[in-house]
Amino acid sequence: MRIALLAHEKFPDRAKTAVGVMRYGDHEVVAVVDRDNAGKRVNDLIDDVPDAPVVASMSEVEDEVDGLLIGIAPIGGGFDESWRPDVRNALERGLEVVSGLHYFLAEDDEFARLAAEHGGELWDVRKPSPDLTVADGVADEVSAEVVLTVGTDCSVGKMTTTLELVAAAEDAGYDAAFVPTGQTGIMIAGWGNPIDRVVSDFTAGAVEEMILEVGDDHDVVFVEGQGSIVHPAYSAVTCGILHGSMADKLVLCHEHDRDSVHGYDQELPPLPEYVSLYESLAAPVHETEVVAGALNTRGVDGDDAAREAVESYADTIDVPATDPVRFGMDEVLDDIL
Amino acid sequence: MRIALLAHEKFPDRAKTAVGVMRYGDHEVVAVVDRDNAGKRVNDLIDDVPDAPVVASMSEVEDEVDGLLIGIAPIGGGFDESWRPDVRNALERGLEVVSGLHYFLAEDDEFARLAAEHGGELWDVRKPSPDLTVADGVADEVSAEVVLTVGTDCSVGKMTTTLELVAAAEDAGYDAAFVPTGQTGIMIAGWGNPIDRVVSDFTAGAVEEMILEVGDDHDVVFVEGQGSIVHPAYSAVTCGILHGSMADKLVLCHEHDRDSVHGYDQELPPLPEYVSLYESLAAPVHETEVVAGALNTRGVDGDDAAREAVESYADTIDVPATDPVRFGMDEVLDDIL
Numbered sequence: 001m002r003i004a005l006l007a008h009e010k011f012p013d014r015a016k017t018a019v020g021v022m023r024y025g026d027h028e029v030v031a032v033v034d035r036d037n038a039g040k041r042v043n044d045l046i047d048d049v050p051d052a053p054v055v056a057s058m059s060e061v062e063d064e065v066d067g068l069l070i071g072i073a074p075i076g077g078g079f080d081e082s083w084r085p086d087v088r089n090a091l092e093r094g095l096e097v098v099s100g101l102h103y104f105l106a107e108d109d110e111f112a113r114l115a116a117e118h119g120g121e122l123w124d125v126r127k128p129s130p131d132l133t134v135a136d137g138v139a140d141e142v143s144a145e146v147v148l149t150v151g152t153d154c155s156v157g158k159m160t161t162t163l164e165l166v167a168a169a170e171d172a173g174y175d176a177a178f179v180p181t182g183q184t185g186i187m188i189a190g191w192g193n194p195i196d197r198v199v200s201d202f203t204a205g206a207v208e209e210m211i212l213e214v215g216d217d218h219d220v221v222f223v224e225g226q227g228s229i230v231h232p233a234y235s236a237v238t239c240g241i242l243h244g245s246m247a248d249k250l251v252l253c254h255e256h257d258r259d260s261v262h263g264y265d266q267e268l269p270p271l272p273e274y275v276s277l278y279e280s281l282a283a284p285v286h287e288t289e290v291v292a293g294a295l296n297t298r299g300v301d302g303d304d305a306a307r308e309a310v311e312s313y314a315d316t317i318d319v320p321a322t323d324p325v326r327f328g329m330d331e332v333l334d335d336i337l
Numbered sequence: 338m339r340i341a342l343l344a345h346e347k348f349p350d351r352a353k354t355a356v357g358v359m360r361y362g363d364h365e366v367v368a369v370v371d372r373d374n375a376g377k378r379v380n381d382l383i384d385d386v387p388d389a390p391v392v393a394s395m396s397e398v399e400d401e402v403d404g405l406l407i408g409i410a411p412i413g414g415g416f417d418e419s420w421r422p423d424v425r426n427a428l429e430r431g432l433e434v435v436s437g438l439h440y441f442l443a444e445d446d447e448f449a450r451l452a453a454e455h456g457g458e459l460w461d462v463r464k465p466s467p468d469l470t471v472a473d474g475v476a477d478e479v480s481a482e483v484v485l486t487v488g489t490d491c492s493v494g495k496m497t498t499t500l501e502l503v504a505a506a507e508d509a510g511y512d513a514a515f516v517p518t519g520q521t522g523i524m525i526a527g528w529g530n531p532i533d534r535v536v537s538d539f540t541a542g543a544v545e546e547m548i549l550e551v552g553d554d555h556d557v558v559f560v561e562g563q564g565s566i567v568h569p570a571y572s573a574v575t576c577g578i579l580h581g582s583m584a585d586k587l588v589l590c591h592e593h594d595r596d597s598v599h600g601y602d603q604e605l606p607p608l609p610e611y612v613s614l615y616e617s618l619a620a621p622v623h624e625t626e627v628v629a630g631a632l633n634t635r636g637v638d639g640d641d642a643a644r645e646a647v648e649s650y651a652d653t654i655d656v657p658a659t660d661p662v663r664f665g666m667d668e669v670l671d672d673i674l
Contacts (some may be wrong), residue, residue, distance in 0.1 A: 137569030137601045196538040203537045204571035230621035231338030235580045236540035239566075240573030264474045269621040277617060284567035284606040 001190075003098075004031045004061045005071040006086055011037060011054070017100060017184045018071025022049035025188045026229045027069075031061045033086055058086035066238035067096040069187060074128050077102030077126075087111060088102045096121040100183030125186040128198045128206065135204035140244040140286050144177070147336060149294070150278050151223040152271065154234065154262055155253040157296040159185050162224040165251070168329035169220055169337065174284025177218040180209045181241060182279040185224045195226060203240025211245060220337060223247060229277055231302040232264055242278065249313035249336060250278055252317055255296040271316045292332040293321030339365045340435075341398045342408040344424055346373045348391070349383040354437060355501050359386035360627070361500040362525045364406075368398045370423055395423035404433040406524060414439030414463075424448060433458040437520030444658075462523040464533045465528025465543065472541035476583040477557040479552025481514070484673060485584035486562040487615050489608065491571065492597055493592040495629035496663045497521050499561040502588070505666035506557055506674065512554040516547045518578060522561045532563060533574050539597045540577025548582060557674060560584060566614055567599055579615065586673055587615055589654055592633040593646045608653045629669040630658030 007015040007024070011034040022029050022042070029052050032042055038056035042049060055061060056066060068090035074080060075171035079101055087105065090097050097105060099122075107124040115122050120153045139146065147165065149158040162178060162185075169176035178185070180192035193206040207223065215221050223245045227234030252274060260267050269277075275290045282288045295313045297306040306326050314321035322331040342359070344352040348371040359366055359379070366389050369379055375393035379386060392398060395405060405427035411417060417437055424442065427434050428451035434442060436459075442448045443459040453461050476483065484502065486495040499515060499522075506513035515522070517529035530543040544560065552558050560582045564571030589611060597604050606614075612627045619625045632650045634643040643663050651658035659668040 087592040135570040137598075137603060196536070198537055199533070199555035200535055200537045200540045200574050200577060201571060205569050229576075229618065230580075232580055232583075232622050234538060235622075236573040236577030237537050240537060243567075243569055243572045261474075266474060266622065273621075275618075280610075280614060281566065281618060283574075284610075285569050285603065297420050328345040 001066045002028045002030050002064060003067045003069050004065055004090075006033045006034055006058070006083060007031055007071040007196055008034050008080070008083060009036045010034070010072045015072045017073060017187055019046065019049065020067060020159070020184050021188050022070060026190070030065050031055050033058055033061065034308055050319045058089040060107065067098060070097070070099040070101060073100060073183070079103040079105070079108070086115060088292065091115050091120040094118045094120045096123060098123045098125065098187060100209055101126045102126060125192075125319065126194045126197050127184050127196055132193065132198055132202040132206045132209065134201055135208045135244050136247075137285065139208045139211040139215070139244060142211055142221070144215045144218045145246055145249070145337065146211060146215065146220045146221050146223060146247045147249045148223040148245050149251045149252065149253050150238070150242065151225055151228045152230050152252070152254040152274055156253045156258065157294060157324065158225045158232065158253045161251060161253050161294040161329070162222045163188070163331045165222045165333075165336070166326040168333050169222070171330075173337075174337065175219045176323055177214040177221045179214065179221055179223040180206070181226050195241060200236060200258055203237060203245030206243030207241050225253070228261075229281065230269060231261060231272070232266055239281070241300060242282050243285045247282070247288050250280070250288055250290045250337065251292045251294055252290050253294045253296070254313065255298075256300055256313070262328070265301055271313070272318070275317055290317065290319055292319050292335050293317050294324050295321055297323045310320050338403045339367050339401060340406050341368045341370055341395060341402055341427075342366055342403045342406050343370045343395070343420060343472075344408040345371050345417070345420065347371070348374060352409045354382065354410060354524055355498070356386065356524050357521045358406060358408060363527070367402050368392050370395055370398065380494060397424040402432065404435060406414065407434070407438060410437060410520075416440040416442070416445070425451060428452050428457040428559040429455055431455045431457045433459060433460060435460045435462065435524060437462045437524055439463060455667050462520050463531045465531055466530070469530065469535055469539045469543045469546065471538055471580050472545045474583075474622065475546040476545045476552070476581060479548055479558070481552045481555045481558045481672065482586070483552065483558050483560060483582055483584045484586045484588065485560040485578065486588045486590050487575070487579065488562055488565045489589070489591040489605055489611055490565050490595055491568065493590045493595065494631060495562045495590045498588060498590050498631040498666070499559045500525070501661035501666045501672075502559045502673070504543050505670050506559070507674075508667075509670055511556045511674065514551040514558045515562040516544070516551065516558055518544065518561045518563050532559045532578060534572070540574060541581030544578050544581030562590070565598075566611070566618065568598060568604060569603055572661050576618070580622045584625050586627045587619075587625055587627045588631055588673065589615070589627050590631045590633070591650065592635075593637055593650070608650070609655070612654055627654065627656055629652050629656050629672050631661050632658055634660045634663055
């Protein structure tokens, strides 16, 4: 699928979804729509993704494109009215528009009408499927090994770790699948249930349903984790993913020097406690163990200091560890598979 | 509020909501609507609740009534069309109709129109408030002691234990509040968030919101727990309630001889493991401890055998225990408050 990525005024540093899609998605990105950087090339701004032109509006995007993907998420998840001409243009051309906003484009009268008139499609990835239901406790029946990333907090790198694991496993010759659970992961994968938006009773069931969908067609399934099991607001989502996935193995993700819950007045417990908490909580539903660690060292200056931080992290949680971005997942892949 | 309870063909044994409302609610029940038992009295059928006539239809209910409460929940939560004349009659009289069904009465065209025409009200207790959001992690700031019932499985008696705790605390002179989390509890209390129906990201937030609402006006708040922390489908709800409530104390509810998850092929872990799991999972958010046990001995013949089962349960989990229905909560109230 050839897509344009909408990322007005935020590309690349505050366009996590756009950059994630460029880095990990199977889409061919034909243009980034960002009025602030129009005229530049993507690789003028960021270098580890395929190059593409940056244009000021959707009307400047060449004809050979199948979809427009909203690649930024403003605080609150609203729709910025300055984007309306771009979405309108895409729908008038009969394209698919994909959005992870809280504001559902399919419920916008003009967009719904244009999509119907011109044969375009609107996919709000945050809107859960109406067919979800409670878990049957059978995710362990798939033939694939199921590996779940779990975290010490939000935003420590679980999605990146999961996607790097998929890439490393494929490089090593495994047939690997990615099971996304959040809107960016879903936009990268092109399918998936937004676990944080489903009815709480269906949290585990919505994960199980995805594992059943892909688990017999692959050697290994890597499930994107969310939140943390001791997060004061999001632990329910984490717990539902842990039990619904019935993961065989866990990878514990952490950010170096993070010592309190982001945005909350709560200290993180000692790191080894996460290992025992995740394992003991999972065990009655499905035995599992933390087999590797992924440390986010974006705040560490220099590879030597980062290497030291990773080694200390590995010692603390008593399993091999790496920084998936800085050092790659190859170093620990054998410990996982 | 004077109410009629709809319980066609299921009163009393399969009318858990109706009986719960009669036993624990503040409503004055003026009639039970059950075509199978019409002409009898409530106390001909069940003896530990206030008496009332049983009638065949809502049209036979005397005028001095404020509401009709749907006191039964068919499998699947649908609306039985044979109840339509009763609901229609109530709405034509301008009454409030309260329902815990999955099928929302307010979205039924005829019911919505009748309610509007006659000034009646429709309250679907399973429909979450649109104002819910993520937890701030501040439920521990209320002045009341917060006590949460937790369980080894679904349907072991958490709601009953919670309501018996409220009654025992009030008898002992405490100003106690009940925080309901499921539809029957909400119908008994007349307010509350249906935690199993909220968006998973808001699970903890929806509990926190209720505790903030009542926690400064009472000595103690008893929170109704849901599910179990190792339930393959519902653990997300349990985890969100545990962290959102920031409970100071836990009461562990169990049914005698239950050794596997109801409806699932999964053994329960040893009982002491529940104590350590609930406590260790809660601690990073808010320190808590299991201070008492509530054992459901409905399957045990005779008080002597039940007493023995309770004592064995207390020994196993190493805290005082009782059966709230058979022996009352007084026995352990001092250990809780």
